[in-house]
Amino acid sequence: MVISLKNGFTEAGNATLFVARFFRELVKPPYELKEFIRQCYIMGYKSLPLVAITGFIMGLVLTIQSRPTLAEFGAESWLPGMVALSLIREIAPVITALICAGKISSGIGAELGSMKVTEQIDAMEVSGINPYKYLVVTRVLATTLMVPLLVVFADGIGILGGFAGINIHGDVTMYRYFSQVLSSLEFLDIIPATIKTFFFGFFIGLIGCYKGFTAASGTESVGKAANSAVVTASLAIFIIDMMAVQLTDLFF
Amino acid sequence: MIQVETNRKTQHVVELSKPVINIKGLYKSFGKNTDILKGVDLTVRKGENLVVLGKSGSGKSVLIKCLVGLVSADKGELNVFGIDMTKLSDQQLNAIRVRIGFLFQNSALYDSMTVRENLSFPLKRHSKKLTTKEVESSITEVLESVGLREAIDKMPSELSGGMRKRIGLARTLILQPEIILYDEPTTGLDTITSREISELILKIQEKYKTTSIIITHDMACAKLTGDRLVILKDGIMVAEGTYASLERSNDAWVRSFFI
Numbered sequence: 369m370v371i372s373l374k375n376g377f378t379e380a381g382n383a384t385l386f387v388a389r390f391f392r393e394l395v396k397p398p399y400e401l402k403e404f405i406r407q408c409y410i411m412g413y414k415s416l417p418l419v420a421i422t423g424f425i426m427g428l429v430l431t432i433q434s435r436p437t438l439a440e441f442g443a444e445s446w447l448p449g450m451v452a453l454s455l456i457r458e459i460a461p462v463i464t465a466l467i468c469a470g471k472i473s474s475g476i477g478a479e480l481g482s483m484k485v486t487e488q489i490d491a492m493e494v495s496g497i498n499p500y501k502y503l504v505v506t507r508v509l510a511t512t513l514m515v516p517l518l519v520v521f522a523d524g525i526g527i528l529g530g531f532a533g534i535n536i537h538g539d540v541t542m543y544r545y546f547s548q549v550l551s552s553l554e555f556l557d558i559i560p561a562t563i564k565t566f567f568f569g570f571f572i573g574l575i576g577c578y579k580g581f582t583a584a585s586g587t588e589s590v591g592k593a594a595n596s597a598v599v600t601a602s603l604a605i606f607i608i609d610m611m612a613v614q615l616t617d618l619f620f
Numbered sequence: 621m622i623q624v625e626t627n628r629k630t631q632h633v634v635e636l637s638k639p640v641i642n643i644k645g646l647y648k649s650f651g652k653n654t655d656i657l658k659g660v661d662l663t664v665r666k667g668e669n670l671v672v673l674g675k676s677g678s679g680k681s682v683l684i685k686c687l688v689g690l691v692s693a694d695k696g697e698l699n700v701f702g703i704d705m706t707k708l709s710d711q712q713l714n715a716i717r718v719r720i721g722f723l724f725q726n727s728a729l730y731d732s733m734t735v736r737e738n739l740s741f742p743l744k745r746h747s748k749k750l751t752t753k754e755v756e757s758s759i760t761e762v763l764e765s766v767g768l769r770e771a772i773d774k775m776p777s778e779l780s781g782g783m784r785k786r787i788g789l790a791r792t793l794i795l796q797p798e799i800i801l802y803d804e805p806t807t808g809l810d811t812i813t814s815r816e817i818s819e820l821i822l823k824i825q826e827k828y829k830t831t832s833i834i835i836t837h838d839m840a841c842a843k844l845t846g847d848r849l850v851i852l853k854d855g856i857m858v859a860e861g862t863y864a865s866l867e868r869s870n871d872a873w874v875r876s877f878f879i
Contacts, residue, residue, distance in 0.1 A: 398745075484746070491728035494688045495742040495795065498713035 372538050377430050385561035390508060393501045400506050407510035408436035411472050415518055418471065419464055423522035426459055427451060427529025435537065444525050444538075448545050449552025453531040456553065460522040462609055465568035468515050476507055477597030480580025489581070503582060508573035515569030516562055545569040564612035568605055575601040636668040640799060641687065642829050646696035648682055656682045658855035659696070663720050664799075669825060669832045671846030676859060678852040679837045681725075684801040687833075688720055700799070718746055721797035721830075725804045727788035729776040735787055736772050741764070743794050762790040765827065766820060782813035789820065793828065800824070802834040806841045818844045851877065858871055 431451050438444050480503060483489050492499040531545045579597040583589040623643065643666035643847050648657040656679040664670050685691040686698060689705060697707040703716060730738050739759045739776060743750065748759075763769045766786040775783060792800055806814035818841040825832055825845075838840055843851060843863045851859040851866070851874060859866055859874045867878040 415679075425712040479732075486726060486731075487728040488726045488730055490690055491722070491724060491730075491791075493690060494717055494720070496709075496717040497742060497745050498714070 382582065383578060387574065387606060388579070389500060390574065394504050394509075396501075397500075399452075400502050400609060402598060403502060404506040404509055408415045408514055411468075411507075411510050412514035412517060415471060415514070416521065417568030418467060418524050420525050422463060422467055423460060423525035424529040425506055426463055427452070427511065427526035428457060428532075428533040430454060430459065430526075431530045431533025435533075442493075445548070446535060448530060448540075448548040449532075450472065452527050452549040453555060453557060455526040455530070456523050457557055458609075458613075460526050461519045461561055461565050461568065462605065464519045464522040465515060465565065465572065466602055466603045468511070468518065468569070468572050469605060470598055472511060473572045473597045473601040474594040476573065477579040478590055478594035480504075481583035481593035482587075484581065484583045485585060485587060491515070498579075499586045504577040507577055508570060510568055511573030511576075512569040515572060516565040519565045519568075520562070542607050560612065560616040560620060566609060567608050568611070570606065572601050575580075621651070635869045639663045640666050640701055641833070642697070642699040643683075643687075644697040646683070646686060647694045648679070648686060648691065649694060656855055657686070657693075660852070660855070662850065662857065664831060664833060666831055667825075667829060669845050669847045671807055671836060671842040671849045672852060673836070673842060673849060674852035675870060676837075678857045679701070680852055681803055682692035683852070684833055684835060687799070687801060688717055688722055699764075706765065708740070709820060716797050719798050721790050721795065721800040723785070723792050723802045723805055724799065725807055727784040729779075729787060729791070731776055733847075734772075734775075735766065735768075735774050735776070738776070738787065738792050739791050740793065743759075746795060758794060762793045765793060766790045781809050782817065785817050786820065789824065790824075793824065796828065797830060799831045799833075802832060804835055805876060806836060806838040811819060811840075814838055814841060815844070821845050 431447060432515065434450060435447060438447055438450070446602070463566065480489070489499045489503070492502065527546075527549055530549075531540070531542060534540050576597045579593040579600070583593040630813060641662070643660055644661040646657050646662075647655070659677070659743055660672075660683060662683075672683065674680050684692055686693045687700060687705070689708075693706060700716060701719065705713070705716065710718065722814075726740040729735075730741065734739065739762065740755050741830040743755055743758060747755075759772065760769065763772060766789050768783060768786050768790070771779060771783060771787065774785070779787060798846065806817050809817065818838075821832065821834065821841075822845055824830065832845075834841070846863055849859075849861060849863055849866055850857050853873070859869060859871065861869075863878075864872055869875050
């Protein structure tokens with residue numbers, strides 16, 4: 369009990385130092401712009417098909433599942449607005465962030481973990497290159513920027529999925545559907561939901577990097593780093609979401 | 621100036637006047653009751669090839685990792701090029717590291733990069749004024765030095781163990797270091813490839829006039845490359861001399877390395 373408590377505090381201390389180092393290295397030149405752009409391409413562009421498919425399914429399923437209940441109250445016309453609101457405020461950010469935790473965070477954890485185990489990070493360090501700046505800062509910045517863009521993309525595709533879902537049983541034109549969607553949305557629905565996705569992205573990248581960068585020696589630790597990155601990042605997403613919802617409720 | 625004729629096949633004469641590495645009373649432990657180095661004293665002179673022998677876990681790799689700041693020493697003096705390595709800022713340490721090459725046991729090539737990118741990666745970061753043509757000619761030169769010009773566009777996964785070692789050595793050479801630290805350069809290689817790598821170490825030393833510390837269990841490599849050998853036992857240096865003198869040592873444990 370005492371040992372696990374001690375390990376918990378040590379881990380928390382190490383994680384705090386890791387975050388502090390991120391902000392310290394972030395402002396110090398040289399800047400690894402080329403690697404940052406490469407990471408944006410890998411994390412953003414290459415995740416588009418996965419996010420598009422899940423976004424479309426989210427919108428479609430949500431519409432199909434909500435329809436009978438709304439029909440019972442004769443409120444089917446509320447369906448486009450309700451689907452759009454649910455997607456933008458909650459479902460698309462959380463589901464997309466969870467997908468990114470599974471795809472990106474585990475990928476970073478495994479990549480950096482294997483680099484650590486095979487001494488590639490040490491090789492960078494002994495050749496006078498700052499591996500933290502090259503590997504961690506670029507990846508965390510890329511996830512912080514790309515996850516919000518992926519969420520916006522998932523919002524759009526999800527709303528399209530909703531349009532497909534409505535037209536399974538009905539006949540609604542695209543113009544009418546989108547005018548209902550837009551009339552039910554306000555900026556205050558979009559802004560807090562988008563702000564929290566920057567935090568999702570930041571922690572997805574940071575947790576993946578931390579788990580990989582601090583992997584122990586041995587190939588077993590690579591798997592552990594990847595697994596632990598997904599679990600911790602997913603948990604972090606729910607905690608950040610809970611805090612964001614509370615804050616939004618308080619201020620908006 | 622002391623001049624010592626080495627036991628190398630090339631009969632190369634090494635100038636042994638100026639110490640470039642000076643270690644005094646170096647201690648390192650990892651947690652309680654895990655003392656790895658217990659007061660190592662070592663001097664390496666310019667142009668010398670020093671071989672460090674010892675059982676697995678005797679602290680050989682930790683010793684050279686302390687030299688480049690990968691592992692921080694608990695106590696003791698650590699001077700490289702006359703600079704105290706224990707009191708440097710990150711920036712100063714990186715400036716010294718450029719002058720020290722390190723060949724890792726498993727070569728530590730960057731998996732996601734081609735051979736060309738592996739070599740240009742450190743060069744571009746330290747010599748920003750170099751043109752693409754100059755970078756390319758440096759890469760070609762070091763690849764020719766290790767005899768692997770044709771591997772320039774290959775990925776590390778496409779290379780054999782011996783080729784990976786050669787490319788690792790080429791990456792070390794690209795920054796033109798004054799000291800090269802070899803961590804078990806022939807481990808995991810067959811006898812013929814091991815000999816080729818040992819000969820390459822000698823060739824590199826003669827061409828680039830580097831000072832080397834070679835950590836090895838391979839006695840053929842030690843015999844071929846070492847001007848001087850030291851033996852570590854339980855974190856302290858127990859024997860020092862040429863291959864021939866240690867082979868005839870009165871200490872049976874020291875002699876056991878040469879059987």
